[in-house]
Amino acid sequence: MKFALQSLLNSCIRQGSLALELPNGERLEAGDGTGLPLTIMFADRRAGRELFLNPELAFGELYTDGRLRVSGGSIYDVLELLGHNLDALSPPQLGRVRHALRTAFDGWRQRNSERLARHNVHHHYDIDDRIYSLFLDSDRQYSCGYFESQKETLEEAQLAKKRHIAAKLLVPDGASVLDIGSGWGGLALYLSDVCGAEVTGLTLSPEQLKVSERRASERKLGDHVHFHLQDYRALDRSFDRVVSVGMFEHVGARDYDTFFGVVRRSLKDDGIALLHSIGRLDGKSPTNPWFEKYIFPGSHVPSLAEVLPSIEKSGLIVTDIEILRLHYADTLAAWRTRFLSHRAEAEAVLDDRFCRMWEFYLASAEAGFRYGGLMVFQIQLARKLDTVPRTRNYIGAEETRLRQIEQAKAAYPVAAE
Known part of the structure; x- marks a missing residue:
């Protein structure tokens, strides 16, 4: 040996x-x-x-x-x-x-049924809720931040991510928005508070649902943001906008046709959808077995070649694709630093073995985004060819408008100069 x-x-x-x-x-x-x-x-x-x-x-x-x-x-x-x-x-x-x-x-995995999907979500997201408060930003954004400069803090980068997504969605005041995989509610609350939207958020985690509903009540947005413990496949309504951030990795490759079929069915004729997901730059590959067993059971990180055929089959039109390189590596570095600085607290909540597992999770994920061919893609979708402007200039202009609203509300961090 x-x-x-x-x-x-x-x-x-x-x-x-x-x-x-x-x-x-x-x-x-x-x-x-x-x-x-x-x-x-x-x-x-x-x-x-x-x-x-x-x-x-x-x-x-x-x-x-x-x-x-x-x-x-x-x-x-x-x-x-x-x-x-x-x-x-x-x-x-x-x-x-x-x-x-x-x-x-x-390729022969079983389909990600509603029951299996709930089990997989429970495995990761329904651990002691205090753990996530030790390393996430104050809005509990558990997905890739958007670092517009190297000076930005994690809080600023996560706010910039929400702003960037909202800008691509071009959310008009009073629009109905579906958030598939709403997490702890941060994006849904932003879209309501800053954009004036009526938001429906879906989660499979009872713990996330409780936190989301409490936050909506505390922000006095309970009449405009509604969260449900519901699988996306059970939807029977249509919306002006559909967004999904950090959830698609859990759908499973055999259910991509179903997912995009639901998105198309849920999107009004003049609507816009945006998908934000981890992806691979280097082609199709199976999930790392350690991640599959201990962190995200049932997950699959796709290449664009695996995703685009299902979009085309659904009848949706791809109107924009953006690849975020290294943003998630920087996000994970910030999470890892925060977690290690609170390691004693995490060990008191769970135990030393959990802390070693979580440190390995954050460290290996960061290395994967820096060196292992992982990235984040944002795909903008529509049902009609002329739904969004012809050039991407509108994104920057919309971000400027949203930033002014944030500053007027004085409830959001101001980015470093």
């Missing part, structure tokens, strides 16, 4: 420095000696075998269980080092076979 681990290490690290310390004290080293002197330490002999046989799953499991420790830096430093070496990565043949099998199996 020693020689197998050395081979794995050599295949992964060409630049930088990484050592494996085995339980018997032996050290295996790889790299050119530059950078942080990072060391991974195994707590038992089985850990090395598990990592070699299934590194994509075992790396996160071993760290979560405390059987893999890091010295000389953090787990993010190790993941960043691996990211820097991706271009030279030469995975063992076993890893290629495993990846091919997972890709093939991914």
Whole structure:
């Protein structure tokens, strides 16, 4: 096993420095000696075998269980080092076979039924609600921020994201808006408060529903924003605008036709829809097995090639596509910093194992957006060709108008100059 681990290490690290310390004290080293002197330490002999046989799953499991420790830096430093070496990565043949099998199996997954969808949402979003307050912004935006400059705070970037989405939706006063996957209600409340919309939000999380309804009441928007514990497939109304942020990743590839069929059915003839989702820059690939098992069961991150055929089949028209590069990496970096600064509080709420799992989740996701081919796409949709202006100039003009409304209300953070 020693020689197998050395081979794995050599295949992964060409630049930088990484050592494996085995339980018997032996050290295996790889790299050119530059950078942080990072060391991974195994707590038992089985850990090395598990990592070699299934590194994509075992790396996160071993760290979560405390059987893999890091010295000389953090787990993010190790993941960043691996990211820097991706271009030279030469995975063992076993890893290629495993990846091919997972890709093939991914196409045969069961459909994401309403019951399964509720179970998957419950797994992630119905943990102790205090955890999310430790690392999210005050509006609890649990999706990619929009960093208009490197000076912006997380609060400003999340406000800019809502503004950017609202600008693309061109929401008129009094418009009816459907928010599919409304989370803790932040976007719905913004669209009502700033744009004057009548918003219907859908969630499958009882915890998120309680928080959303409370926030609407506190903001005195309860007559204009209504949240429901409801699957999107049960909709039977039409709206002026439809938006979905950070939910599409949970739909499942086999249900894309259904999803866009519902969007088209729910959108009035002159309506505008916007989809904001994590995507892949490098083509179709199965979900990382550790994320699938511990963080987002039933999720799938698509390439645009997987999404666009279902849009075309639905009869919707793609009127704009924007790719957000690195914005989510910066968002996750801010979340990770906040979470680690409140780690003791998180451990008191749940336990040390959860904290290690959550740190690995945030760190590996950030590395994925910096080095692993992940991005965020925003697709604007319509039923008619002339629904939105011919050029994109209206987006900046609308953002300026919305920013003035925010400033007049004095309830939103002012961006740094």
